[in-house]
Amino acid sequence: MGTWDIGPFENDMAADFAYTLDETAQHQREDLVRATLIRTIQALDYLESPEGAEAVAAAALIAAQCPGGEPISTSYGPVEALPTYSDDLRPLAVEALDRVLAKESELAELWDETTNGPKWRQSISRLRTVLAPESGPQEGTPFGP
Template sequence: MGTWGAGPFDSDGAGDLVASIRHGDFTFAGVEPYFEDDEYVEADGGQAALALVELTLAVHGAPHAPVLEEETVVPAFAAHLTPERTTWLLEQSDRVLSDPETSELYELWAETGEDEWLATARASVERLRALTAG
């Protein structure tokens, strides 16, 4: 049974991402292949991008989801984060949230008619953009 909800960690892809951080297996090189196609981002890539946005916000001290409450997850992820990675992450998140024609995750949510997902995801991306603009 898969996990599916409007929150950034309410997907199997996000759960797998957090597990990889928890177990010390995470690398940005491991998620980069999701974004190699310049024209389309599959759902797994979208799930990863939005979870990474929330993780990056948590590194910057923003309130975060209970799944990140474990003491090791946020510091372990922070060790991989650089300003360049944050910029890259914002670029990929913009792709995920721009159009159902170029993002499978956006397309799947558009089919449901649920607007909560898009509003929540865009708000998180904008919070991260504001935190890193200075």
């Protein structure tokens, strides 16, 4: 996977996800984001890096619409207009991010092998805080740190 920065769309898989989202009919874009999050949450064993990168990108799209969320300003993100996402996607995005940070996650392992690993984890934590400002990472959950 080509990665050039820690941002949610700063890797090949997330950029490809953005392209797929742009190519998806407007009325089906929320369904694509939802399916991406659910696929990540339901990964039973090891979460592969491409799925993790797509989940982070999907969560960033939802967070961008939340109070305090940062807009997606990179040229690698979606170009087409996005729907206003349903509020019920927020807890799914949080759960998906927790899964991406879990022990059995290739994306987390790959980042932890770099000097930017802590910075990447902080960026995921900021996304999570925007999505669920009243809670931090959940200790004791199957996907908690």
